[in-house]
Amino acid sequence: MAKLSVGDQFPAATLNDIDGVSMEFPAVFAQAPSTVIFFYRGRW
């Protein structure tokens, strides 16, 4: 069960995309009026 729920503030983290471009959370959300973020298993 995910800890993060509706009404919560998204946590801070820095990740790279698959092209190596760094992305800061939660600042990245300010780049669009709305963001859909999927957490997915991968190829399994």
Next chain:
Amino acid sequence: MTAFVYEWERYLEGKVQILGVSVEPPEEGRKFLERVTRDCREDRPHISLDPYPVRLLTDPDAKLIRAVGAENEGHWAGLIAAPVTYVVDPAGKVKWAYVSESAADRPSPVALAKAAVSVASGKEPPANYPGKF
């Protein structure tokens, strides 16, 4: 994720950014995008995929995956992300969530698109398209 991309043209272009996070290395992400792009081109050839609307992020140490509580440590392949989907507003506040019970349990693409567009318009997600938690 493929099914949701099909909603891009109808609802989302220019309003919503789409991010995907997994523990997989970049090369696996590229293979995934190639596969999804091929499927979409074959099944929905009228949808423009340039640029492809999904930006994939790699979280090899599961920093963000753990921070949101989406870690699955019991998988035979090691730690992976459990499938969870969020709609987040520009201030970083979670407005809609769908916590899947299994790999096959995914949010309705239409419900997700309606929630995302509502948030893009500064509104709350519609009550008749609830998430799941």
